[in-house]
Amino acid sequence: MPDGLFVARNQWYVAAFRTELTTTPLERWILDQPVVFYRCSNGTPVALEGRCPHRGLPLSMGKLVGDDLQCRYHGVRFGPDGRCAHVPTQTMAPAACDLKAYPLLERGPWVWIWPGESSAAAEDMLPPLYEIGLEDPAFELCVEAYRQVSGRYMLLHDNLLDLSHLEYLHASGIGAEGAARVDERRTHGENWVCSERHQTETPCPPFFHAILNYSGAVDRRFGMTCHVPCLHAGFDDFTRARSDPDRPGESLGRIRVYHAITPGRRVETHYFFAAARDFARSNAALTQAMYAATEQTLSEDIAATEGIERLLRDLPSPPREVLLRADATCVQGRRLFEALMRGEAAGGD
């Protein structure tokens, strides 16, 4: 990032899948800070600074006493609100021992964290979850996958902002032959950019042939909306081609994919992937096929990202970068990220 800017803090980021948080403390770095997560006995999720202010032990090494988190080192206890609740060796719990408690929201399959100023946290700054299928009952979530990536977070956004890589990096899996050459339609708003492609009268790609149980020609609408700074919401809608003699234009199935990208450390990124579909919802074999495709696709994207990061890390100075015509969406996306960061740096949010 230019000017040493790292990331916008006054935003919602996915911190975990809901299912990851339990009464066992979990450490996860968020935007260069260690955070400890757990659930209270009534299920409420908690996120606190992950380091004991007394002697600096990772609080994830501690345990819950009721709903309080007790440091494993000297037994200092903290409430779910971050307040220091108890110091075993003295009667007063000093306010200097209080921890930052992070605002959290549970929406979609995830727990979202607000790493910046707590007073600025506003639910309406989440991406439009219904619009992207996450709270739409027509769609059922069927895949959840978490990966930790050894690379800076913008590399993953660059990857998702240019789907012309599908045909090459994912050639043996979800790749769509000819997709890179289909005209891209781009739309954008204040904090999102969407890239959409239509393929008509095209052979059903092999992977989708299997899951849609259909081998004829299809019309396909697919693309991705990047909601800065965390979520890419992808859509892939298949209909029978207009030339279909029986039921032209009939929906074969709609798939939604979600890629939530959260910076952990400077060169370590959390990748939360989820997928939903609106067809064959009870078909377990299909769910398994989607998990297998996820595994392959994420492995390919992560190998590319970590390969790029390795070169960036070892080169003596920042290398030059050539931008191509296909990078228009990526450039627009990068500008949105930069605008958020510059806005914060200027105190304008």
Ligand SMILES: [Fe+2]
């Ligand atoms: Fe990819």
